[in-house]
Structures are given as structure tokens and as C-alpha cells.
Amino acid sequence: MRIAGPAIILSIRAHGEHGAIVRALTRSDGVQAGYVRGGRSRTLRPILQPANTISGEWRARTAEQLPALTVELVDTRATLHGEPLAASALEWLTALTAAALPEAQPYPRVYDALDGVLGAIAVAPSARGWATGLVRYELLLLAELGFGLDLSACTVSRATEDLGYVSPRSGAAVARGAARGYEAKLLPLPDFLREGGAAEWPDIFDGLRITGHFLARDLLPGPRSDVLAARERLVERLKRAVA
Incomplete structure (x- = not known):
């Protein structure tokens, strides 16, 4: 071998x-x-x-x-371990990847995406420059391992416009009209997860809430849930940094 x-x-x-x-x-x-x-x-x-x-x-x-x-x-990327936010991001990304991926199975898209977000952390002047990439990486990992979210159309009406929420049960998008009266039970869907581009911090935290829910439920249940502590530390540091 x-x-x-x-x-x-x-x-x-x-x-x-x-x-x-x-x-x-x-x-x-x-x-x-x-x-x-x-x-x-x-x-x-x-x-x-x-x-x-x-x-x-x-x-x-x-x-x-x-x-x-x-x-x-x-x-x-050793120097980044001396920067609290960047170090937390590296800790989480590597721990998540190690816990989620099976041994010896090729995932070229995951490799490219991880390399890209680590590179962004190394060069970005602020956390907002790489936080959206981190959320997209989590979303990609879910999809590559069979737990992808359907953000293309409303699960109720099949509308493709005005999508504002995600069902925490099905992982499918919900249009704002169809969500009326049920907003408190749904996860807000930020535009950048569907359309790409930059995002402001409220949208980034909404994205982290979505991916965090499905990572904990589908990808890291049971014994593997221990690695989620690294994610919690990262999110808390991000919140303190932008407060």
C-alpha cells in the first residue's frame, strides 16, 4: 500500500x-x-x-x-493558532472533518472547500471575511454525506421566490407566505446561503444556527457530539467579537 x-x-x-x-x-x-x-x-x-x-x-x-x-x-497555518478567533475556527473545522468523514473515502469537493476556507482564514483581515465560507463548508459537508438541505423551492407551495425559512424537521426551504403563523417554529434562511456573496453578521449567525442544528442532529449524534464543544466556543467568540 x-x-x-x-x-x-x-x-x-x-x-x-x-x-x-x-x-x-x-x-x-x-x-x-x-x-x-x-x-x-x-x-x-x-x-x-x-x-x-x-x-x-x-x-x-x-x-x-x-x-x-x-x-x-x-x-x-501555525501562526493562526495564536489568534483566538482564527484558532477556534481551525480547531472546529479540523475536528468536524475528522469526526464526520469515513476513512479512505474520497471527497474531492470537501478537500477543495476545506482548503479554500482555511486559506480565507489565513488572509482575511476580519472574521466576517471567512465566516460565510465556514457556514458554506458546513452546508457542503452535510450534502456530501447525504444530509443535504433543499433550499431550491418551498416545501409547501413549491415556490422558488421569497424563501425566508428552513424547516428544522425536513431541512427544506419555506416561503414567507407559507410560513405565516409558524415563524417561531422555523429557522430564518439568510440570502447568502442560496445566492452566495457577502453577508452581515445577523445573517451569518442565522446561517450558523441552521447548519448547527443539522450537524448536531444528523452528522454528529451520540459519541461524536463531543466535537460540537469546539463549535460552541467558536460561536461564542464570534458573538463577543461583534458585540
Whole structure:
């Protein structure tokens, strides 16, 4: 077994006295785990950071064996771990991806989207520059794993205009007219989730509320719900930053 190519580091776990088990997302081969000899050394610790992009090579004699992984740094995002908002975003994105994706299944669109939102966090002057991308990434992950929302038409009237809400039960859009009298039971649908473009903070938080509901219900139930604590920390920091 041999896999080689760029990968985004999702998690690192100490193994033995000096080594580390690294899980990383590749574009063509999905999430791959590997043992990095000396992964806790001064040389490799700066490379083995969540959200860094590496060039990795996984080698194993059998499919059942944990591969040995060698790494070279391609793009570091280590400095972002010193910025509270950016660090929270990196923690959540990598934890979410690691918890949600099955091993060794290719999700090229997820890889490209994750790479894009991590890049936006690295260059954006403020959180509003990447927060919409983070919400869209969550929405894409839901869709790629079979829990996509239907925001194309009203689930009641099939109208395609004036869509203002999402049903928390079905994940389908609801037009404002059809929602009359039931608004309190529905999730407000911000325009940027359907039309793209920038968004103001109230709309961003509405988007986070939608994706957060379906992530918790469909993608991260039971034992995997532990990773949602990272999302809660991120949302609280975003709220404090814009208060």
C-alpha cells in the first residue's frame, strides 16, 4: 500500500515515546491515518499542526497495517493558532472533518472547500471575511454525506421566490407566505446561503444556527457530539467579537 500527495492535517495523537499518529485529508484518497516516526520532535512538531498542508507519503506492507507516514511541509497555518478567533475556527473545522468523514473515502469537493476556507482564514483581515465560507463548508459537508438541505423551492407551495425559512424537521426551504403563523417554529434562511456573496453578521449567525442544528442532529449524534464543544466556543467568540 502506497499513497502520496498533498493532505490537510486534521488531528495528531501522541503514540509511544516519540511518535505520533496523524490523520490527514487527501483529495483522492480521503482521510488517511499514518504513524510518523519522531512526530513529537522539535523538527516535526511545527509541521504536525492541525490545518497545515503537507506532502505526505503513506506506506504499509498490508492493508490492515497502520502505514508509516513521512511528511514535508507545504503550507503552514501555525501562526493562526495564536489568534483566538482564527484558532477556534481551525480547531472546529479540523475536528468536524475528522469526526464526520469515513476513512479512505474520497471527497474531492470537501478537500477543495476545506482548503479554500482555511486559506480565507489565513488572509482575511476580519472574521466576517471567512465566516460565510465556514457556514458554506458546513452546508457542503452535510450534502456530501447525504444530509443535504433543499433550499431550491418551498416545501409547501413549491415556490422558488421569497424563501425566508428552513424547516428544522425536513431541512427544506419555506416561503414567507407559507410560513405565516409558524415563524417561531422555523429557522430564518439568510440570502447568502442560496445566492452566495457577502453577508452581515445577523445573517451569518442565522446561517450558523441552521447548519448547527443539522450537524448536531444528523452528522454528529451520540459519541461524536463531543466535537460540537469546539463549535460552541467558536460561536461564542464570534458573538463577543461583534458585540
